[in-house]
Amino acid sequence: MYVFPLSTTMAPTTRSTPWNPETTTEEQATTMHTNQTSGPEEVEFKEVYSAASSVLRPKYRHYCGIDPIEENMRRKDKSYTSMSQDQFWANGVIPWSFVSTGDDFAKYAVHTDANVGLTKADVETVIAAMKQIEDRTCIKFNMVKPVKGQPWLFIARDNKASDLSCQIPYVISDLVGKDINGVGDIYARLRWAGDCFPGAYAWYGSSSPQNFVISKVTLSNQYQGHIGLIVHEILHNQGLGHTQKRQDASQYIDIQWNNIQPASHPQYEACITAKDPSCSRYNDYGTPYDCSSIMHYQDTFFITDAARRSGGKTMIPKKAGCDLSSSKSSLTNTDIEILKKMYCANSPQEKVIMSPNHPANYPDNQDKEYPISVADGFCNWTFV
Numbered sequence: 001m002y003v004f005p006l007s008t009t010m011a012p013t014t015r016s017t018p019w020n021p022e023t024t025t026e027e028q029a030t031t032m033h034t035n036q037t038s039g040p041e042e043v044e045f046k047e048v049y050s051a052a053s054s055v056l057r058p059k060y061r062h063y064c065g066i067d068p069i070e071e072n073m074r075r076k077d078k079s080y081t082s083m084s085q086d087q088f089w090a091n092g093v094i095p096w097s098f099v100s101t102g103d104d105f106a107k108y109a110v111h112t113d114a115n116v117g118l119t120k121a122d123v124e125t126v127i128a129a130m131k132q133i134e135d136r137t138c139i140k141f142n143m144v145k146p147v148k149g150q151p152w153l154f155i156a157r158d159n160k161a162s163d164l165s166c167q168i169p170y171v172i173s174d175l176v177g178k179d180i181n182g183v184g185d186i187y188a189r190l191r192w193a194g195d196c197f198p199g200a201y202a203w204y205g206s207s208s209p210q211n212f213v214i215s216k217v218t219l220s221n222q223y224q225g226h227i228g229l230i231v232h233e234i235l236h237n238q239g240l241g242h243t244q245k246r247q248d249a250s251q252y253i254d255i256q257w258n259n260i261q262p263a264s265h266p267q268y269e270a271c272i273t274a275k276d277p278s279c280s281r282y283n284d285y286g287t288p289y290d291c292s293s294i295m296h297y298q299d300t301f302f303i304t305d306a307a308r309r310s311g312g313k314t315m316i317p318k319k320a321g322c323d324l325s326s327s328k329s330s331l332t333n334t335d336i337e338i339l340k341k342m343y344c345a346n347s348p349q350e351k352v353i354m355s356p357n358h359p360a361n362y363p364d365n366q367d368k369e370y371p372i373s374v375a376d377g378f379c380n381w382t383f384v
Helices: 040-051 066-071 120-134 168-175 188-192 224-238 262-267 277-281 305-309 333-343
Strands: 093-100 140-143 153-157 200-202 210-214 253-255 315-317
Touching: 040 120, 040 140, 093 120, 120 140, 120 224, 168 188, 188 210, 200 224, 210 224, 224 333
Parallel strands: 093 140, 093 153, 153 210
Antiparallel strands: 200 210, 253 315
């Protein structure tokens, strides 16, 4: 993925599109401000958000999850980052909003449109994903009433939630180029979206707005595969790319180029400046290569038909413990480590006392003691 400067519209990170940087409109670099508006709806939504759980759910409802969805994507992207400093979300805070179908959550949305809106179930799945990221990092997601020119994350569909019919032609004809509720041309990037497909896609870094699009998939916050899809795309919004494109990947995996669809070879190529100028900013923050990362492909993504029939793989592990075949729908310790190094290095240190099975509830019928002491001064306690 070529990460274009923030002064241009960036191509989506999760699929290839007929994107042409020669015809994009210019945007100004943005920094985080604190004056996004907060009204009674935002206060009410915070209560909804606070009540949501970050606990991991069962992995699958049926076939739907990260794995089959990713296999249908055509990505051009980069667990490492190659973003410039002005593309990071300031202070690890991501203001966000969404378009609603007009259901009970419409009062919280920046825009209502039955053709491309999120349902309440969609929003609840997004919340569950955000909570799983928040639970283990300093990163915070604030649902806001956006202000034009200030950075925020805009979540929409490119299809109708009720029947998954593709709405990209409608978006281009009726929404692109319009100032939506005074916050600008928030659908502008979707003019390059291409076709609807079973999955989701996102763009890298902070912008006003930055976009995350749910395509032809029905979501539920009861299944980790669905939540994991949202986590994966939000990590793209935060700047993370795919693990198998790391510069040290060849030490851990042997890529079987003959088994990969030729058009998808770039999805397995290491991030080097000769192939992608943005890779001059490559940074894995010293984190270890993690075959189980939520950002790592499985060993059948973009496999050729011949290789699939013969039982071939796109990648073979070089080291014991590198599992390339299992589902990857939840954050690993390495995913958390790189997010913390990207966004939490300067955040206040907090001492957190957790129940033995956190983030689930405290276990019943057990007595536990946690001695607490400080050398001097005082402690502030928050119980949640």
